[in-house]
Amino acid sequence: MTTTSPSLRIRGALLGLLALLCTAAAVRADENYFGYTYGADTLPKGRSEIYQWITSRTGKADGSYSALDLQTEIEHGFTDRLQGSLYLNAISHDISGGSGFSDRNSTNFNGLQGSLKYNLKSADRGGWGVAVYFEPGYKRFAASSGDRTDIYFFEPKVIVQKNYLDDTLVWATNFSSEFEREHDLVSNEWESELELELSTGLSYRFAPGWFAGVEALATSAFEKMHLDEMGEYAIFAGPNLHYAATRWWATLTVLPQLTGWPVNKGDRNLDNYEALQVRLKVGYNF
DSSP states (O other), X not given: OOOOOHHHXXXXXXXXXXXXXXXXXXXXXXXXXXXXXXOSOOOOTTOXXXXXXXEEEEOOSSSEEEEEEEEEEEEEESSSSEEEEEEEEEEEEEEESXXXXXXXXXXXXXEEEXXXXXXXXXXXXXXXXXXXXXXXXXXXXXXXXXXXXXXXXXXXEEEEEEEETTTTEEEEEEEEEEEEEEEETTTTEEEEEEEEEEEEEEEEEEETXXXXXXXXXXXXXXXXXXXXXXXXXXXXXXXXXXXXXXXXEXXXXXXXXXXXXXXXXXXXXXXXXXXXXXXXXXXXXX
């Protein structure tokens, strides 16, 4: 009978544990540290993830306003650098007594979109992580008013990420543009709009699996896709909290509006944007 020495058994156990830890780290390669800002890394080849987005948008200049955006996303790693996603969307509005908005209490299916993200350089290999992202989609309702409309859009994004202190501190920034064509079903007219967005976040691991930090979002819209015809903008900033286990993770971000234009309540734009946005994302890897 062949026996194995204790040193070989210990070595085998350590190698097995190392493989398990590497697998767990790979599964979490695309965990979302932030609610609004994407990271540069992608899922490993053959891995998949499903997660739910829940975004609450509340507060207008007057009246009572509450909207809820629901997204279910299925994500898959086609290679170690390329991943794709499919989103199914729903939207809910509870509006009463607001200037410029019809009273409504409704929940509706709000279209779908797909995306591809390609990792040019991983943040886990030192230096800067960089990725490009492309997302075409279709929406059936206007986000702010809840009016029925057809919206077709295409959103390219550049993602930059840098990890510090042995991945204890994570910083990410996104540069996004959204080209939008909207069909008003009442007037049968088409409108074009360009949205530009800059988001950034900084998150620090303060305990095993736990990250806390801050996130900021600057968003603007240009009528007819002309950069000299800005229609509105707003800046949001607030805290975020992230927890990751081996197979699942959750992220909560709270973003009050700090300033905006055109102003209609203090220094904020509460016609086109909300006073407060809160986003919860929960993901499961398989």
